[in-house]
Amino acid sequence: MIKKLLQLQRYRLLSHILWGKKGRHYIEKYLSSKAEMDQSQKSFPLKDSHTLRIAIAEGGGLGDAIMQTLYIKEIRKLFTGKIVIDFYCRAFPAFKNFPFIDNCFPYTDNHPSSNYDVYIVSRRFYIILACDEKKVKKFSKKFLLFCKWCKHLTDDILDGEYNDNLFSQYALLFGKNRLEQANVHNILPITRHTKTYCDLDEESFGILDEYGLTTTPYITVSRSVDCKYNGNHPKLWPLDYYEDLVGHLKKRFPYIKFVQLGAEFGYGRINGIDLNLVGKTSLNQVKILLKYALLHIDGEGGLVHLRHILNGVSAVFFGPTNPKIFGYENNLNFRSAGCVNPCEWVTRTWTNGCLRGLKKPLCMQNLTPDAVFTSIVSYLEKIKLYIYESQYEQTLSKIEKSTIAFLGMPGQTDIQWAKGNSLIIYTPDLTLRSNCDLFHQGQKKDFFAEYASPYNIPSENNYYDMVYINQLEQCRHPFYALQEALRILKPGCYLLVEIKTQLILDAVNKICTNKQDLKYGLLKITKKDYK
Incomplete structure (x- = not known):
């Protein structure tokens, strides 16, 4: 214990001498992260034949880590069996509530690859430090193909030359940007237009x-x-x-x-x-x-x-x-x-x-x-302004719109309702971490499912003909959830929401030009251009 305390004090003294307050901050942050890493590794679960354990490690800054979340999200969707995906990065607290990431740990150069079936280090391209090919093949042939291609690229084509500028030049040969860089040969379903994810903390x-x-x-x-x-x-x-x-x-x-x-x-x-x-x-x-x-x-x-x-x-x-x-x-x-x-x-x-x-x-x-x-x-x-008007609906009329966004936690009835060009946005609150069934159902039943936050929906502005919100009462801030739903709605189209609490009605009345009294039921909000 005394030896560790002396070592700690030497770290702090050295950092103070070299960089002053800023250096001391860096070292203390490093020591705190290292302590958390050491503690987490003590209780690390053993590998087993029924679970595929994957780790992706990113040593760059916040922007680099954000790029990796897109890959983790899309990689998880490849699997139907039980998998665990852990993320190692410097900004690890920022991603702890991402529903497709099982655990976030501080980045370390001492990669604990022996704890995983697949261990990937991101250097814009992926360096495969460990890959149990036989086991990966049982879970996803496409992911195995991706891992093999990554290894071929870094070991044979780039010949172990891990240079970020070289990686960028190679990606530009194929017309790829930073987001697409690790998928330069299009094995994964990732392009510069693939839907992203980011949560917003209600607190x-x-x-x-x-x-x-x-x-x-x-x-x-x-x-x-x-x-x-x-x-x-x-x-x-x-x-x-x-x-x-x-x-x-x-x-x-x-x-x-x-x-x-x-x-x-x-x-x-x-x-x-x-x-x-x-x-x-x-x-x-x-x-x-x-x-x-x-x-x-x-x-x-x-x-x-x-x-x-x-x-x-x-x-x-x-x-x-x-x-x-x-x-x-x-x-x-x-x-x-x-x-x-x-x-x-x-x-x-x-x-x-x-x-x-x-x-x-x-x-x-x-x-x-x-x-x-x-x-x-x-x-x-050029920023456009809109006004909103509300009215109660007796029943949900037949839907003939072409693009529909369903926001919430859909049940089987809702899935049957969402057909054709419609879209379900799934707001999972961590429930999809080990279950990707909804995504695979979408492929079979003609709808598209995606991870989302009720406050941050992965869609461009003014895109959908209709938006339906389910379970808004679970949001602590329905005003901001409604704002986000209306952002993706086309002008002249409408949003449907069930009024179940006074808090939801207050949010509606805050947004709309006309005011409604509390009446439990379906409410339609129409979006119009401000003139």
């Missing part, structure tokens, strides 16, 4: 009220990179450019608040910001703030990827990273011609500053606020 919605953002339109802004890097990182857009942009936007839109987000150790406070929340929020609270912002402004990084899986739009500054790899089509992506070729991972020291030796990287210096301002103004002015 964290209070942050909107706390800072007066419930009824005030706002834009989130961030100037940060992975916290292990310093302020010379070439991905950082100049601080004075941020201030210039924010100042002009505030003059153009004086009713919009600007909220700065970021980790505890930020990379400069932006003057002119209305609300500085750098280092003052949990990741769950950041999700809420990003979800309900009009726009997020940032350099390419983790919060941009988080905003994407929350179905939001970002204005993104690209410098050393390639928008063809890291960009999303629905975002406002900016890159100047100051430096023609992206230099990410051309050398291992690319994060220390401009590789051309310039004090200020031209790729960012030449990306002026004026061009960014014009595009953002154009986007904000």
Whole structure:
């Protein structure tokens, strides 16, 4: 015990000497994660013939981890037998409530591959450290084919050269972006348009009220990179450019608040910001703030990827990273011609500053606020407003709509009802962790099922002809669940919801222009363009 205490004290002293408070924070965070890992491994279940145990380990930042959640979700759907999928990453607390992930652990370079039938390390492509091919074949031939292809790619084609820039160049040969990179040969059902997932913590919605953002339109802004890097990182857009942009936007839109987000150790406070929340929020609270912002402004990084899986739009500054790899089509992506070729991972020291030796990287210096301002103004002015009207329905009439979203926990009756082009969104609250039957039923019975949160539905805006919500009474915040359901509904179409509590009716009356008295039954909400 004394030896361990001395070792701990040496870690803290060394970190304080080398990096001060920031270094001490890193080491203490590492030691805390290591302790949690050690504790979890003590009670690790033994492998058995009836359960396939898979681990995916991602050592990158938040954005890299978010990419992996899409793969874990789609890999789970391949199986009908009992499987366990564990996720090792640095931001592991953020994914503990994802319904398709069984366990989240802190990332470690000492990979516990012997505990798993399949152990994968993500380096943009997948490195297969362990694979019991005979056992995997019994559960899913397609997943075995994917594992074999990954091993062939890294061992034979790339010849063990694990370089992120090389991986990106190889993916571009096939027209693939970062999201599709590990599936470059299309073995898994994953494309850049595959539905994503992100939960919203019901305990964290209070942050909107706390800072007066419930009824005030706002834009989130961030100037940060992975916290292990310093302020010379070439991905950082100049601080004075941020201030210039924010100042002009505030003059153009004086009713919009600007909220700065970021980790505890930020990379400069932006003057002119209305609300500085750098280092003052949990990741769950950041999700809420990003979800309900009009726009997020940032350099390419983790919060941009988080905003994407929350179905939001970002204005993104690209410098050393390639928008063809890291960009999303629905975002406002900016890159100047100051430096023609992206230099990410051309050398291992690319994060220390401009590789051309310039004090200020031209790729960012030449990306002026004026061009960014014009595009953002154009986007904000095109945001459409809608009004909603409600009325009670006696019975559910025959449905002849072409695209339908069913939100809730469907029973067999609901599954029979959802046919043809209709879609069931399943809000599982962790109940599907070991059961993917609904997805396989959908393949046989002509409907599509997907993981979702009632507050974050994986769909574009204004897509469905009709939306039906089931079991809304289970949501603590029905107002935000209704808002999300109405987001995906086309103008001129309607949403159906059962009024079972006063809380649900209050949420409806808060959204709709007309008010209803409490009457238990079916309520129809019609979405109309605001004129």
